[in-house]
Amino acid sequence: MIDTIKIIVMNEEREIPKGMSLLELSREYQDRFQYPIIIAKVNDSYQELREKIIKPVDITFFDLTSRMGNRIYVNGLIFLNLYAVKKLWGNEANIVVQHSIDKGIYIETNFALTEQKVKQLEQKMHELVKQDLEIARVNVSRRDAIDYFKKVKDEAKEGIMKYNTNTYITLYRLGNWYNYFYNYMPVDTTGLDYFALTYLNQNGYVLRFPTVYLNKQIKEYEHHENMFEVFKECREWAKVMNIQNVVELNNVVAKGRIGDLIRIDETLQSNRLLQVAKEIFQKKDQLKLILIAGPSSSGKTTTTNKLCMYLKSFGLNPKMLSMDDYFVERDDTPLDEEGNYDYESLRALDLDLFNQQIEKLLKQEEVMIPTYNFILGTKQYKRKMQLGKDDILLIEGIHGLNPTILPNVPREKKFKIYISALTELNLDDHNRIPTTDNRLLRRMIRDNRTRGYDVTKTLENWPMVRKGEEQYIFPYQDEADVTFNSALIYELGVLKTYVEPLLYSVDQNSEYYEEAKRLINFLRMFLPIPSEAIPQDSILREFIGGSCFHD
Numbered sequence: 001m002i003d004t005i006k007i008i009v010m011n012e013e014r015e016i017p018k019g020m021s022l023l024e025l026s027r028e029y030q031d032r033f034q035y036p037i038i039i040a041k042v043n044d045s046y047q048e049l050r051e052k053i054i055k056p057v058d059i060t061f062f063d064l065t066s067r068m069g070n071r072i073y074v075n076g077l078i079f080l081n082l083y084a085v086k087k088l089w090g091n092e093a094n095i096v097v098q099h100s101i102d103k104g105i106y107i108e109t110n111f112a113l114t115e116q117k118v119k120q121l122e123q124k125m126h127e128l129v130k131q132d133l134e135i136a137r138v139n140v141s142r143r144d145a146i147d148y149f150k151k152v153k154d155e156a157k158e159g160i161m162k163y164n165t166n167t168y169i170t171l172y173r174l175g176n177w178y179n180y181f182y183n184y185m186p187v188d189t190t191g192l193d194y195f196a197l198t199y200l201n202q203n204g205y206v207l208r209f210p211t212v213y214l215n216k217q218i219k220e221y222e223h224h225e226n227m228f229e230v231f232k233e234c235r236e237w238a239k240v241m242n243i244q245n246v247v248e249l250n251n252v253v254a255k256g257r258i259g260d261l262i263r264i265d266e267t268l269q270s271n272r273l274l275q276v277a278k279e280i281f282q283k284k285d286q287l288k289l290i291l292i293a294g295p296s297s298s299g300k301t302t303t304t305n306k307l308c309m310y311l312k313s314f315g316l317n318p319k320m321l322s323m324d325d326y327f328v329e330r331d332d333t334p335l336d337e338e339g340n341y342d343y344e345s346l347r348a349l350d351l352d353l354f355n356q357q358i359e360k361l362l363k364q365e366e367v368m369i370p371t372y373n374f375i376l377g378t379k380q381y382k383r384k385m386q387l388g389k390d391d392i393l394l395i396e397g398i399h400g401l402n403p404t405i406l407p408n409v410p411r412e413k414k415f416k417i418y419i420s421a422l423t424e425l426n427l428d429d430h431n432r433i434p435t436t437d438n439r440l441l442r443r444m445i446r447d448n449r450t451r452g453y454d455v456t457k458t459l460e461n462w463p464m465v466r467k468g469e470e471q472y473i474f475p476y477q478d479e480a481d482v483t484f485n486s487a488l489i490y491e492l493g494v495l496k497t498y499v500e501p502l503l504y505s506v507d508q509n510s511e512y513y514e515e516a517k518r519l520i521n522f523l524r525m526f527l528p529i530p531s532e533a534i535p536q537d538s539i540l541r542e543f544i545g546g547s548c549f550h551d
Contacts, residue, residue, distance in 0.1 A: 003018040005018045008059065021049065022048075022059070037061045038191065073192070079185070098231070098426075106231075108203050145171060172185050200223075231424070238424045244424075244425070245425060249425065254527060262534060293476075295469040329379070355405075355408065361385060367384065369381070421485070421486045493526045
């Protein structure tokens with residue numbers, strides 16, 4: 001007699017044989033999904049499809065159109081990509097996963113590329129997908145993991161194992177090649193065929209795939225030169241400093257040299273902003289308007305304040321406005337598809353009033369400027385503003401790069417700055433650090449410190465914030481005259497000391513527990529860095545506190 005158990009699957013109750021795998025069960029529900037099922041949520045925890053069902057549970061399946069599913073899918077693609085490279089060009093061939101760019105990931109090789117080689121690589125990946133190769137999960141001792149990565153000359157992963165205190169390490173095997181990923185993985189290569197490769201240069205290509213923001217399609221690659229060059233500049237500096245991954249950063253901390261690194265990194269970032277101020281000053285006779293935009297937790301407030309300080313040192317008189325003060329009355333605020341106020345929408349701004357007042361200010365007329373009362377949901381008029389001949393107006397807001405803003409002001413009178421935290425560190429060659437994770441950790445700390453939010457509140461709001469960025473900020477990044485990177489190479493070690501206790505507060509039954517656990521596991525790889533040496537004008541102070549500009 002077959003031993004059976006009652007479970008709930010996709011909100012339906014049913015009976016299955018005890019010991020059935022999630023993978024076997026998922027095949028019965030595949031027709032409900034656009035892409036192959038890649039992960040399951042069992043009660044409140046994600047589980048890989050290799051797991052067996054041995055007791056009554058509540059199961060929900062996900063494909064790559066979910067956030068977690070997409071993350072796992074990309075991990076599988078990267079492992080497949082690496083394996084294909086080694087199958088084609090030998091074990092000495094390697095890839096370095098650099099950073100996201102235009103809804104894809106930029107990857108570099110340690111050998112010369114041609115367009116033909118990239119096409120060959122793409123074809124090889126598709127061949128491997130059709131072979132339905134197993135991606136096996138293997139638990140090995142930490143000592144054996146260190147020995148293996150030493151043998152294959154992967155110094156970064158060897159170093160990560162040294163900073164990992166677990167007795168056993170979970171590795172994944174594809175063919176005869178083992179690798180380490182700090183997230184869940186697909187159980188096999190089946191279903192990993194939704195991707196495309198785009199040749200970029202003799203050492204790099206872009207891996208493209210469906211995302212949760214693009215109606216589940218693979219976007220045609222569009223090169224963003226400004227963003228690419230900023231990433232390149234930061235990584236070249238990291239290479240000069242010999243800090244390209246978390247292990248090299250940890251080594252600096254372990255040797256007691258972190259104070260020097262903080263001072264060097266802060267000086268470099270300040271110098272970059274000073275160069276922006278010089279560029280503005282050189283065009284002072286034609287410029288009257290500086291528009292500053294960027295995604296959440298990029299450090300726009302501190303950057304704007306520091307820029308004002310530098311402009312003052314050149315004899316200019318900057319004045320500041322926030323586009324947030326031009327929100328429409330709350331009753332007129334547009335709603336998103338879920339019926340919530342959509343403050344990210346361009347329609348949430350009183351554009352007629354904004355355009356009218358800015359045009360008057362540029363004509364040196366006096367204007368009664370609004371201040372938005374977020375509690376009452378209305379504009380209040382309490383302050384006057386007028387620009388003199390040496391005044392320059394700085395406007396901060398997420399829509400600052402949108403060309404439909406201030407259509408009657410000639411483009412040559414506007415200077416647009418795009419700010420984002422473009423993390424230059426990697427965990428190792430094959431595990432990148434998403435810039436969104438960096439910003440999310442910043443926001444968690446600031447939300448808790450300034451608004452009293454717990455981590456779950458920030459995580460609850462984050463998808464809506466990200467959706468707004470995808471709609472209203474990222475499409476206009478090429479409008480910027482300057483792209484400024486607000487990330488600091490050392491900051492994740494500092495953020496760890498502030499955010500880790502907050503993440504541990506998430507209840508195990510919370511729907512956000514898995515995300516909190518993922519971030520805790522990620523932060524475990526970093527040695528803590530004390531904040532005492534961080535200057536008061538640092539962008540990081542905007543989040544951890546102690547800023548000379550605000551607190």
